[in-house]
Amino acid sequence: MITLIQALLNGLSLGSIYALIALGYTMVYGIAKMLNFAHGDVIMVGAYAVITSVVQAKMPGVLGVVVSIAICALLGVTIEFLAYRPLRKAASLTVLITAIGVSYLLQNVAQLIYGTEQKAFPELFDSIPTLTLGEVSIEGSLLLTLGLTAVIMAALTLFINYTRVGKAMRAVSEDKEAAELMGISVNRTITVTFAIGSVLAAVASVFYGASYTYIRPTTGAMPGIKAFTAAVFGGIGSIPGAMLGGILLGVIEQMSKTYISTKWSDAIVFGVLVLVLVIKPTGLLGKKISEKV
Amino acid sequence: MSHKEYVKEGSRMVPYPSGAIVPERDLNKTPVLEAMHLGIDFGGLTAVDDFSLTVGPTEIAGLIGPNGAGKTTVFNLLTNVYHPTRGNIMLNGYTTAGKTTAQVNQMGVARTFQNIRLFSNLSVLDNVKVGLHNEMKENLLSAMTHMFGYKKQEKQADERALELLDFFHMSSLAYDEAGSLPYGAQRRLEIVRALATSPKILLLDEPAAGMNPSETFELMENIRRIRDTFGIAVMLIEHDMKLVMSICEGICVLDHGKVIAKGTPEEIKANTRVIEAYLGKKTEE
Numbered sequence: 001m002i003t004l005i006q007a008l009l010n011g012l013s014l015g016s017i018y019a020l021i022a023l024g025y026t027m028v029y030g031i032a033k034m035l036n037f038a039h040g041d042v043i044m045v046g047a048y049a050v051i052t053s054v055v056q057a058k059m060p061g062v063l064g065v066v067v068s069i070a071i072c073a074l075l076g077v078t079i080e081f082l083a084y085r086p087l088r089k090a091a092s093l094t095v096l097i098t099a100i101g102v103s104y105l106l107q108n109v110a111q112l113i114y115g116t117e118q119k120a121f122p123e124l125f126d127s128i129p130t131l132t133l134g135e136v137s138i139e140g141s142l143l144l145t146l147g148l149t150a151v152i153m154a155a156l157t158l159f160i161n162y163t164r165v166g167k168a169m170r171a172v173s174e175d176k177e178a179a180e181l182m183g184i185s186v187n188r189t190i191t192v193t194f195a196i197g198s199v200l201a202a203v204a205s206v207f208y209g210a211s212y213t214y215i216r217p218t219t220g221a222m223p224g225i226k227a228f229t230a231a232v233f234g235g236i237g238s239i240p241g242a243m244l245g246g247i248l249l250g251v252i253e254q255m256s257k258t259y260i261s262t263k264w265s266d267a268i269v270f271g272v273l274v275l276v277l278v279i280k281p282t283g284l285l286g287k288k289i290s291e292k293v
Numbered sequence: 294m295s296h297k298e299y300v301k302e303g304s305r306m307v308p309y310p311s312g313a314i315v316p317e318r319d320l321n322k323t324p325v326l327e328a329m330h331l332g333i334d335f336g337g338l339t340a341v342d343d344f345s346l347t348v349g350p351t352e353i354a355g356l357i358g359p360n361g362a363g364k365t366t367v368f369n370l371l372t373n374v375y376h377p378t379r380g381n382i383m384l385n386g387y388t389t390a391g392k393t394t395a396q397v398n399q400m401g402v403a404r405t406f407q408n409i410r411l412f413s414n415l416s417v418l419d420n421v422k423v424g425l426h427n428e429m430k431e432n433l434l435s436a437m438t439h440m441f442g443y444k445k446q447e448k449q450a451d452e453r454a455l456e457l458l459d460f461f462h463m464s465s466l467a468y469d470e471a472g473s474l475p476y477g478a479q480r481r482l483e484i485v486r487a488l489a490t491s492p493k494i495l496l497l498d499e500p501a502a503g504m505n506p507s508e509t510f511e512l513m514e515n516i517r518r519i520r521d522t523f524g525i526a527v528m529l530i531e532h533d534m535k536l537v538m539s540i541c542e543g544i545c546v547l548d549h550g551k552v553i554a555k556g557t558p559e560e561i562k563a564n565t566r567v568i569e570a571y572l573g574k575k576t577e578e
Contacts, residue, residue: 185395
């Protein structure tokens with residue numbers, strides 16, 4: 001029973017990280033109608049930004065996180081401006097290949113700066129005490145991950161549903177041309193989307209770095225692909241879908257690690273994805289896409 | 294661009310270069326819209342050529358023509374959805390060249406679509422508020438810094454949106470999902486959403502499509518009401534000749550991308566080229 005609770009909590013924490021990243025994929029897909037495969041590498045950049053500011057520049061942890069968030073937001077907006085905006089009217093395959101190119105570019109630039117060796121991620125959350133409930137002990141970083149993710153998700157949901165920018169985002173996601181004709185700048189809306197997605201990736205990078213402790217230039221690839229899986233799992237383009245998909249994916253992964261085999265966990269995770277897509281091709285919360293004629 | 298000489302011709306004025314009919318009350322005012330020798334080619338195909346038209350600030354104008362004549366293309370040109378290959382567009386005396394579609398909307402052009410294009414997952418109220426978007430300049434930063442004023446602004450936006458909905462007796466539907474509305478209500482909502490952007494000219498693309506005679510009659514009343522209440526120009530593409538002839542003051546007829554006639558409803562009805570264009574094209578769909 002204790003193992004189960006512990007595994008569930010760890011799964012929720014891992015799932016929170018996936019969900020935060022998945023939100024970036026799904027929002028960009030929903031609004032710009034493209035798959036930003038460089039999104040995973042933004043996490044890697046975010047983690048390195050924390051290492052540089054906290055370990056090398058000796059900044060306090062909180063400031064390091066803020067720096068990382070700012071750098072990621074700027075990076076996301078820059079990538080969109082330089083790489084994707086000129087391709088707004090290009091075929092989706094062109095944009096996809098460009099995104100893969102950007103991903104390799106980021107990895108290689110990171111390798112040039114930081115080398116191929118892994119670097120230790122600073123222990124940011126060690127001062128947070130471990131919570132002990134009977135025989136279950138919950139690490140402080142885990143609680144922080146769960147709590148902050150919940151707050152961020154609630155804030156994002158409110159933002160999308162109730163603010164003017166959020167409504168503009170939903171309008172652009174439904175019909176770019178009609179939105180433009182209502183005076184909404186599609187480019188600006190897409191910029192905001194990339195900024196938000198990258199900020200969430202930066203937050204995810206902090207939690208990811210804290211739980212995996214080492215960072216290397218290819219660090220972003222695996223959580224990136226898992227989060228993308230989570231976004232598809234929940235229904236790509238759907239914000240609650242990305243949240244649900246991320247959490248479920250994390251729980252499934254952790255459960256199979258605990259009860260079946262660590263080696264098989266990835267196979268099981270992706271197996272579940274295949275199964276879900278066979279039964280419901282649009283993902284758990286995805287809407288049926290009706291083609292406009 | 295210097296202002297055109299208006300040439301007096303009997304009781305009405307014929308502005309250069311359009312030759313269109315501008316109603317008497319709009320004479321000697323800056324036209325809301327002047328299209329000058331507009332043309333667009335798609336590849337080698339000329340979709341619209343030498344399209345010139347002047348619309349007065351409170352005129353109800355009609356754009357008619359057989360299917361495939363290029364009417365919707367003209368609307369797309371006027372909103373910079375397509376950038377014209379040739380010619381120039383002036384809105385209230387300012388050129389729209391080089392502007393984005395969103396900027397052209399902010400300059401005062403709003404439109405509806407032939408096939409309804411509402412944000413169907415948003416509520417009726419939110420659709421209108423999206424239209425109000427450009428009245429209240431807002432970005433992420435100001436949204437964060439003006440947290441306190443924000444609530445008040447939102448309340449004002451809600452009130453304004455409800456007021457606009459009320460104009461079409463739709464305020465009771467405000468919190469329904471736009472996609473769930475009946476067809477006629479969706480058409481009306483599209484007009485409200487367009488009006489929310491405070492246009493100076495409202496472009497309606499086949500507003501009566503799919504409507505029964507009584508709904509069409511109501512629409513005619515509404516178009517006049519919009520013009521009178523908001524003091525704006527309305528330009529409509531329409532196939533329902535009864536509607537066009539009874540509410541439009543100036544009519545422009547397009548065929549194969551070219552203007553074949555301009556004039557008052559009476560003149561258009563009697564024009565042989567117009568009759569040919571409509572009746573002599575049986576092979577065209």
